[in-house]
Amino acid sequence: MGAIVSVRVDMVVDTKDVRDALASVVAPAFALWPQQRNLQTGSSALKLAPSFHITTTIHNAPEDLHDAVLRTLEFLKMDKLGRLVVGRGSGDATVVSRARTLSSLTLSLSEGSEINSIATEVRKALEDRDEAYTLHVPADGSDATMTANTTLGLFRGLATFSQMWYTNDEDTYTINAPFSIQDSPVYPYRGLLLDTARNFFPVSDIKRMLDVMSWVKMSVLHWHVVDSQSFPLEIPGFINISRLGAYSPSSIYSTLDVEDIVHYAGARGIDVLMELDNPGHTTIIHKAFPEHVACPEATPWATYASEPPAGQLRFALPGTANFVADFLAAAARMSPSKYFSTGGDELNTACYDQDAPTQKQLNATGKTFSEALSDFITTTHGALVAQGKTPVVSEPLLNETLVKVWISSENVAAVVRKGFKVIHAASDYFYLDCGAGEWIGADPDANSWCDPFKSWQKSYSFDPTANLTDTEAALIQGGEHSLWGEQSGPENVDSITWPRAASSAELFWSGPGGNGSTALPRLHDVAYRMRTRGVKAIRVQPEWCALRPGKCDLTS
């Protein structure tokens, strides 16, 4: 770290203090999101050399790292983001014209590190992922350096590096050099759930989401691929389900599409957690396999399902359990992740009460509903475990699983107390679709079931370990924002998600306790940068406020 010895260092502080110190004077000057664990910055201007380049000292560096470097260079050239102050940084011209020039950034792995692709590293078990990196950007014109134990760490560092720079007419520059950063996430699971079943999203939209996720260091795409309404996933050996259950032949993710998405994600430090929710949320399978679905499209649907259409897998039938085990195993083989989600939520008992085959089976075996369900889970999860997967569920079922807690943040304590590892996905903090009106029927006074809208401020205020002991807190793996697709599609996926979901990206990387007021200028910056990169992230305030940090706070 010799490079920064000779320059003035304004701040040497930890994450929480950094954020509090980022009052309106300093915050707009740099826009790192999520906030670094340990960040030292200065107040010198520094500009990129026209020949600026990024090199690695890694012998046979993996291709996805090489590609990430190229993308970073492209962002540095194309972002052209004016600094978010009145005049958009035009006042920086004089100091920047006299600034030192940065010629290169060198990426290295720590000695003895294994050289894997970014994809390989992010597909390890959550507890084995190493995303830490150190980054030094001297102010004196000497080369910048980045070090990590993994290519994944280097990839996270590149995301940081690409957020440091503004552009004026002449130069790409910072006014906060030197930078000295040691960074690593508080939680390994920083996710976004995307539902492609209620409405279909073309592959290009999913890729764009993956890009944005990678810019804010998210690590998991929780892909809710199929549901009762449509089954857009082509599973080898089961293609009739998608052939008859997708909205159209062009609304199907082929095996090649899945490979493409998974590959694209991996190269961007994102694990794809596929979710084939069952035994509920499966109506549409009846089009291809009527024998496995109870109460298909039964009416009134509200009696038999939480949303239309009604219909659920006949889990009590051994034939159905084996069928599900087989198609889950086949789907699992499409995914390189260590994890695979089976959902398991919102099972409706009335549907089975009137289903003759189910009742006959329960009577014949003398099993209760719960016992039969437990058998089904054992069989289907067994098939996933045989494929090397850890099942992820939305309700605590068997204890080999990782549990996503979604109904309410108040359910978390009960789940960890049973010893389950937990992913936070509380609807009262992290559901992006809430507060956009009721989509069922024409009642003018109906609101969405999870009203009101969950603002970025709300999710940012979440405390992942509230009311937990240290032992319990250790079970928390992170959390995710969710975009359920009843009223979403390619048309609003950007604007409903960004920059709002960046709030949980920071929460689960930097830890809780961030100050929303000091975060806001950085959130503006990350949103403006998203827009320069072609993503339709919304304005979170009038531009007048974005250019004048703090001036629109209620108290100012």
Place this chain on the structure above:
Amino acid sequence: MGAIVSVRVDMVVDTKDVRDALASVVAPAFALWPQQRNLQTGSSALKLAPSFHITTTIHNAPEDLHDAVLRTLEFLKMDKLGRLVVGRGSGDATVVSRARTLSSLTLSLSEGSEINSIATEVRKALEDRDEAYTLHVPADGSDATMTANTTLGLFRGLATFSQMWYTNDEDTYTINAPFSIQDSPVYPYRGLLLDTARNFFPVSDIKRMLDVMSWVKMSVLHWHVVDSQSFPLEIPGFINISRLGAYSPSSIYSTLDVEDIVHYAGARGIDVLMELDNPGHTTIIHKAFPEHVACPEATPWATYASEPPAGQLRFALPGTANFVADFLAAAARMSPSKYFSTGGDELNTACYDQDAPTQKQLNATGKTFSEALSDFITTTHGALVAQGKTPVVSEPLLNETLVKVWISSENVAAVVRKGFKVIHAASDYFYLDCGAGEWIGADPDANSWCDPFKSWQKSYSFDPTANLTDTEAALIQGGEHSLWGEQSGPENVDSITWPRAASSAELFWSGPGGNGSTALPRLHDVAYRMRTRGVKAIRVQPEWCALRPGKCDLTS
């Protein structure tokens, strides 16, 4: 109307009954929005000839009508909307292959009609606009005919005609021929307010909004051009206001831009009602003319303004009144509309209480705040009247004005009882920005001031003449949806507005009392059609529901 004598006519009913009759069986088959006043449809298939063309019998037809015909032909060719049923109309192939072919549509003006451009017709006084048309599309292959008293009426009819057709692999067709339509709006003012001051919208976005508005027969763009945060309007003689008050040099509507927008709107049957809100909502003018603005950027802003930044025109000073009269007159000369809006809402008295020039003037003249304001309105409205404009305001001030009632639908009766003509814009029904979180500060539990979200069902349920006598009801001119821009920009303007704002387009064209459940299939259709035309209208339900009208209603 001989052409339809020989075919079976299924329905001959008025608007309200048509809508009720459009139960799930019939509704998806045609998707006319807004609903016609008098609509007869049949059940014959009819397809467009490859050589289908539209002719007019009008000697020297105006250019904007000619262009509208070309656009209609382009939509017929490019929409390629599959019918919204399972299979997307693939089941129609057999009947369509045997169908008669429609070769042409002929447009005529009634005998003795004056031949004006569409733009000229829609810029008449509200009470003088004639948008009625009749349209006959025979099922027997004989030519379709459309008649109106004005080109504006023909233009409305073309919007109807372009909504009649679906496309399968082979043909562009309907299965509901013949059509016989007599149509005209219940209210002349069917508007959309767009705020381009909190965040800037490029001209191309405004034009896209105008396109969509025209497809659902909206008649007024209420353009809230400027506000306290920015002044993106170049006014001849006052260009320093925009030069110093716009967000950037590229965030200014030049005089040519305004001409372009107004022309584009007029050709699409839309009058542009420019709004330069004053004397409140004017802070940014202080950058160019500090002498005219009280309490500029005073803090805490919440004491001096309803949103940041504080600052209002010193209306009590005769010099300021004359200045405002002059720039309003100059702006009014940019607009061919008969109307010009001066807003006039949310005036903050605390700002003036501490403003020495205002207090000095009030003391010198012995006038009260209200008296001085009345003088200001007399002067500034006088300048507009001198330009031939009728002032439109957001608060009842003087009785030559048209009043937009926005705070709440409950304020309407009081306003009409004073004899004012009224435009409905109630925030509790028609504000598109409500329910998207609070943009001021970081309070995690704050919601938008007008929570919850106003769903299409809510605005569709509005009754424009509730609690009014017939005399009072006659003062209602129509209404509008409003998109305030604190959290909007080009990124979400489509998705926050469409298809939601289509609900008021139908409400104010077809009249109140529509049934939301039977409207929903048509709303899907109009939204799908918007998407085929490149507009990011959101999904209002899962596609499963869109393809199965009624099946997702709570009661089905």
